[in-house]
Amino acid sequence: MGTDMISVLTRRADFLAANAGLRNAxxxxxxxxxxNGGQGIRFGITVTKKIGNAVVRNRMKRRFRELLRAALPQHGLADHDHVLIGRAGGVERDFHQMADELGKALARARTGQGDPAGGRRPRKGNRPGKSAVR
Structure with missing residues (x-):
């Protein structure tokens, strides 16, 4: 696939599938x-309401879109989905600094390195050790 084969993720199932992949915080x-099984380079962006109001979230999404447009043609992983999830520190962060961080995160992903999933909280209904009868 050529580098011009970059598309946007739109289906929720694709975002959920990416969540099971490699994670670089x-x-x-x-x-x-x-x-993604030979579908070219695809990307998606997620910014939750925890980050701020609609103006703040949309600004962050625009910045992410521009970061990905610049980085993915040269540094993106071929036939992979890339999902950027916004964090609270990303709105006021320097754009060039974020571009460097994205480059480093993509380089780590290319070598198969990811951050441990230890920080993830279990879903509310799946807590081990709790009995159903109280």
Missing amino acids: RTGFVLLTRP
Whole structure:
């Protein structure tokens, strides 16, 4: 596939599948990467309401979109989905600093390195050790 084969993730199932992939956390964002079975380079952006109001979230999404447009043609993983999840520190972060961090996160993902999943909290209904009868 050529580098011009970059498309946007739109289906929720694709975002959920990427969540099971490789995870690289940075100060302003978390990068998820996962092979997509030969569908070229695809990207998606997620910014939750925890980050701020609609104006703040949309600004962050615009910045992420521009970061990905610049980085993915040269540094993106071929036939992988790339999902950027916004974090609270990403709105006021310097754009060039975030571009460097994205480059480093993509380099780590290319070598198969990811951050441990130890920080993830279990879902509310799946807590071990709790009995159903009280």
